[in-house]
Amino acid sequence: xxxxxxxxxxxxxxxxxxxxxxxxxxxxxxxxxxxxxxxxxxxxxxxxxxxxxxxxxxxxxxxxxxxxxxxxxxxxxxxxxxxxxxxxxxxxxxxxxxxxxxxxxxxxxxxxxxxxxxxxxxxxxxxxxxxxxxxxxxxxxxxxxxxxxxxxxxxxxxxxxxxxxxxxxxxxxxxxxxxxxxxxxxxxxxxxxxxxxxxxxxxxxxxxxxxxxxxxxxxxxxxxxxxxxxxxxxxxxxxxxxxxxxxxxxxxxxxxxxxxxxxxxxxxxxxxxxxxxxxxxxxxxxxxxxxxxxxxxxxxxxxxxxxxxxxxxxxxxxxxxxxxxxxxxxxxxxxxxxxxxxxxxxxxxxxxxxxxxxxxxxxxxxxxxxxxxxxxxxxxxxxxxxxxxxxxxxxxxxxxxxxxx
Numbered sequence: 001x002x003x004x005x006x007x008x009x010x011x012x013x014x015x016x017x018x019x020x021x022x023x024x025x026x027x028x029x030x031x032x033x034x035x036x037x038x039x040x041x042x043x044x045x046x047x048x049x050x051x052x053x054x055x056x057x058x059x060x061x062x063x064x065x066x067x068x069x070x071x072x073x074x075x076x077x078x079x080x081x082x083x084x085x086x087x088x089x090x091x092x093x094x095x096x097x098x099x100x101x102x103x104x105x106x107x108x109x110x111x112x113x114x115x116x117x118x119x120x121x122x123x124x125x126x127x128x129x130x131x132x133x134x135x136x137x138x139x140x141x142x143x144x145x146x147x148x149x150x151x152x153x154x155x156x157x158x159x160x161x162x163x164x165x166x167x168x169x170x171x172x173x174x175x176x177x178x179x180x181x182x183x184x185x186x187x188x189x190x191x192x193x194x195x196x197x198x199x200x201x202x203x204x205x206x207x208x209x210x211x212x213x214x215x216x217x218x219x220x221x222x223x224x225x226x227x228x229x230x231x232x233x234x235x236x237x238x239x240x241x242x243x244x245x246x247x248x249x250x251x252x253x254x255x256x257x258x259x260x261x262x263x264x265x266x267x268x269x270x271x272x273x274x275x276x277x278x279x280x281x282x283x284x285x286x287x288x289x290x291x292x293x294x295x296x297x298x299x300x301x302x303x304x305x306x307x308x309x310x311x312x313x314x315x316x317x318x319x320x321x322x323x324x325x326x327x328x329x330x331x332x333x334x335x336x337x338x339x340x341x342x343x344x345x346x347x348x349x350x351x352x353x354x355x356x357x358x359x360x361x362x363x364x365x366x367x368x369x370x371x372x373x374x375x376x377x378x379x380x381x382x383x384x385x386x387x388x389x390x391x392x393x394x395x396x397x398x399x400x401x402x403x404x405x
Contacts, residue, residue, distance in 0.1 A: 004314070005055060024056035032131055033057055037139040039149065045404065049151035050140070064132050065154040071124045074160030075167050075181075079244055082180040083269075083331050086243065089178045089189055090250055090267045093227045096177060097196065098241050099188040101203065102217040106184035107155055108147040110162060111210040112137055115148070118162055147210070156183070162208050169206045175199065180243070187243050196220060227252040227265045235266050242272040245329065247338070269331050271338035279378075280345050282306055282402045287349055287361045289401040296369045298397070301390070303346065303373055305398050307381040308388040312395065325381045332382060342378040350374055 001018065009017050028034060038057040039050050052058040090098075103109070115137060120130050140149050148155040163181070170179045175194035180187045190199070200220075204213055221239035235251035242248075251266040271279075286302040289295075309324030325339075332339065350373045353362040365373075380386060390398065 001059060021056055021059065024054075025059035028056050029060045029063075029128065029132070032135050033060070033139075037142065039136070039139050039143060039152075041143045041145070044151065047150060048145070050143070050145065050149035051151055060132065061136070061152070061154055064129055064136075065157045067125065067129050068119065068122075068133075068154075068161060069157050071122050072119075072157075072161035072164065074157060074164060076160065077180060077182050079182060080330065082182060083244055083246055086178060086180060086187060086189075087248060087267050087269060087331065090241075090248055091264050093262060093264050095192050095224050095226060097190045097192050097194075097223070098221045098239070099186075099190070099200070099203075100217070100219040100221075100241055100243060101186040101188070102214040103184035103186070103207070104212050104214040105147075106211070107150045107159065108145075109210045109212070110147040110159065110208060112141065112147075114209050115158065115162065119158065159183070166206050166208065170203070182244055185244060187241070192222070192224065196222075221250075223250070223265075227263050229253065229263060238265070242274070245272050245275050246270065246331065247272045268333045268337070270333065270336055271329060271342075275329075276338050276341065279306060279342050283342075283346055283349050284357055285401045288357050291357065291360045291364070294364060296365065300369065300372055301394070302398050302401070303376050304388050305390065305395070307346075307376045307378050308386045309381065310388050310390055310395070313392055324387075325378055326385045329382070334383075336379070336382070339379040339382055346376070346378070347374060 001021065005021070006014050006017060028038075038052050038054070038061070040053045041048060041050055043049065052061050089096075116134065119125065119133060125133075136154075148159055167179070167181060170176055170188060173190075173194075175190040175192075176188060177191055178187070178189040188203075200218075207213075219241070221241060223238055229252075231254075235254050238250045238252060240247055240249050247270040249268040249270060251268070253263065253266050270276075283303070283306065286299055286306075289302075290299040305324075307325060309322060309326050311320040312323050313319075314321050349358055349361075350365070350370050351362070352358045
């Protein structure tokens with residue numbers, strides 16, 4: 001059980017509530033969910049997603065996930081750690097090749113037969129756990145689901161267990177300098193001793209049955225020579241790699257940027273292009289909604305929300321987590337060009353009278369509101385870690401105009 005399970009329950013009633021939930025969960029576990037499908041299907045951002053209908057059944061599924069995690073010991077990566085390690089490696093003054101890979105329709109592509117074969121054969125998995133897992137997969141199939149149910153926490157643990165052989169193969173490959181996998185996003189850096197075509201074929205072959213790489217998102221960058229001192233005044237751009245919301249731009253250094261005898265590459269960490277476009281889209285949608293409602297206070301709150309940092313309530317831990325432009329992207333370079341681009345886009349949105357959206361919003365905004373909006377900055381919000389406070393209901397209202405993007 002989690003603290004969030006008791007949210008809204010008076011303190012005096014919580015012991016009785018816990019006991020009732022525990023008893024109901026025990027009965028559900030013993031009766032294999034009582035012969036009723038515990039999974040509810042819904043749609044999230046255009047895709048089918050799933051959740052467990054009742055809290056007692058959710059408790060059973062959480063315990064099942066915990067048991068599988070203990071037995072399979074899946075490899076889990078921390079996003080910030082992966083990004084930091086990747087940046088350090090790309091700075092090294094050695095030849096390397098970067099493979100940026102993405103698995104197509106990740107959760108939906110696992111084969112049910114492989115899931116059963118892999119997990120139901122785990123020697124330490126209890127008969128009761130095997131029965132629950134088999135039942136969940138069966139109920140999921142009756143809802144038209146394929147692979148693993150997107151949105152359920154157990155799916156991440158099961159998918160990591162299914163990817164264990166792939167992870168081990170990449171990590172043990174003598175050509176690999178660095179390997180990062182965050183769910184379906186993969187980056188591999190090699191020492192160039194591998195044949196590129198053969199290596200990619202091996203990667204595809206080692207993926208669990210049913211999984212395939214998204215060829216449209218596959219990219220390979222090769223830096224065959226050690227970095228050289230550039231005679232020009234500015235560093236020489238070599239390649240760009242987008243990974244986990246960041247864009248890593250690699251440069252050979254100019255003389256002014258070389259410290260000591262060793263020559264290292266320079267790596268600028270920016271927002272990935274997809275994230276940059278998402279911020280711009282949210283700015284446009286904020287102004288578009290203002291054109292409908294003429295609520296300038298809400299417009300200001302939305303831009304503050306985008307350019308600043310805030311805390312959000314985690315219902316599982318009953319604690320507040322930090323989020324926003326800095327806490328979402330703490331590893332951006334000090335003089336981030338992408339933050340400057342966002343500031344310029346915001347200034348244009350406030351001052352421009354061109355375009356379908358801004359042509360209507362510009363004359364409707366009072367000068368005092370424009371001054372307030374122009375005082376807000378993505379760069380300042382990140383550099384100074386500026387903080388704003390919004391209630392949960394206010395955050396829902398702020399996100400309303402872009403939550404289905």
